[in-house]
Amino acid sequence: MIADIVTLFPSMFFGPLDGGVVGRARAKGHLAVRLHDLRRWGEGRHRVVDDAPYGGGGGMILQPGPLFEAVESIREQYPVEHDRVVLLSPQGRKLDHQGVKRLAGFERLILLCGRYEGVDERVREDLADEELSIGDLVLTGGELPAMMVVDAVARFLPGVLGCPGAAESESFADGLLESPYYTRPPEFRGRRVPEVLLSGDHGAIARWRADRAREVTRNKRPDLLKRDGSGTRQGRAKER
Numbered sequence: 001m002i003a004d005i006v007t008l009f010p011s012m013f014f015g016p017l018d019g020g021v022v023g024r025a026r027a028k029g030h031l032a033v034r035l036h037d038l039r040r041w042g043e044g045r046h047r048v049v050d051d052a053p054y055g056g057g058g059g060m061i062l063q064p065g066p067l068f069e070a071v072e073s074i075r076e077q078y079p080v081e082h083d084r085v086v087l088l089s090p091q092g093r094k095l096d097h098q099g100v101k102r103l104a105g106f107e108r109l110i111l112l113c114g115r116y117e118g119v120d121e122r123v124r125e126d127l128a129d130e131e132l133s134i135g136d137l138v139l140t141g142g143e144l145p146a147m148m149v150v151d152a153v154a155r156f157l158p159g160v161l162g163c164p165g166a167a168e169s170e171s172f173a174d175g176l177l178e179s180p181y182y183t184r185p186p187e188f189r190g191r192r193v194p195e196v197l198l199s200g201d202h203g204a205i206a207r208w209r210a211d212r213a214r215e216v217t218r219n220k221r222p223d224l225l226k227r228d229g230s231g232t233r234q235g236r237a238k239e240r
């Protein structure tokens with residue numbers, strides 16, 4: 001997977017994508033992250049990329065020219081068969097487990113990070129293949145959302161997680177939250193680990209975990225269990 005990231009602040013990406021699982025995925029060649037400074041396609045000596053909105057109103061809007069040219073230049077320099085231009089924006093479809101899994105299937109993602117009041121509407125309509133939001137909140141730019149996309153997608157790339165299928169075995173894969181986990185010591189400050197987990201009875205442990213997962217989900221995220229059943233193990237099984 002290649003992630004080509006178009007941003008006014010490339011240095012924001014130094015650090016967060018260097019360590020841990022993502023850093024290792026890059027080192028092993030499963031993932032390439034390329035940063036593209038939008039100013040490179042800016043106008044004039046000051047490399048201007050923004051302007052005031054037509055019709056008035058506060059703030060500045062990213063002009064279409066530099067963003068279109070950035071994507072065209074990336075596609076010329078690094079041609080691939082299947083890529084996807086993603087605009088990070090609070091107006092986008094909300095990113096979830098299934099969405100991340102789908103994005104991981106592309107050979108390359110071109111992630112467009114907006115700033116200020118956002119981008120010229122023609123970017124949304126004619127340049128981006130899709131618009132994604134990381135949640136119903138307003139950030140100062142699309143950079144942190146882009147990092148979240150890269151981080152979440154990296155988990156699904158073959159060879160990145162130790163064991164194949166591990167990306168699917170965490171919370172949300174089956175529409176439920178995880179059951180509680182405990183590790184050593186068996187008693188900590190007067191609090192015991194649930195005895196069933198120490199019993200060695202793997203059938204009983206599996207049942208306990210399934211029950212707790214349901215309970216935790218019902219208490220913390222009942223929305224995951226509701227409606228069309230798409231948030232349930234059975235609902236997801238039906239979809240497949």
Ligand code: 4HQ
Pocket residue numbers: 088089090113114115116117118119132133134135136137138139140141142145
């Ligand atoms: N942005 N999910 C970029 C976001 C956002 C989100 C705010 C994106 C400002 C210019 N992006 N604009 N939520 O809050 O993706």
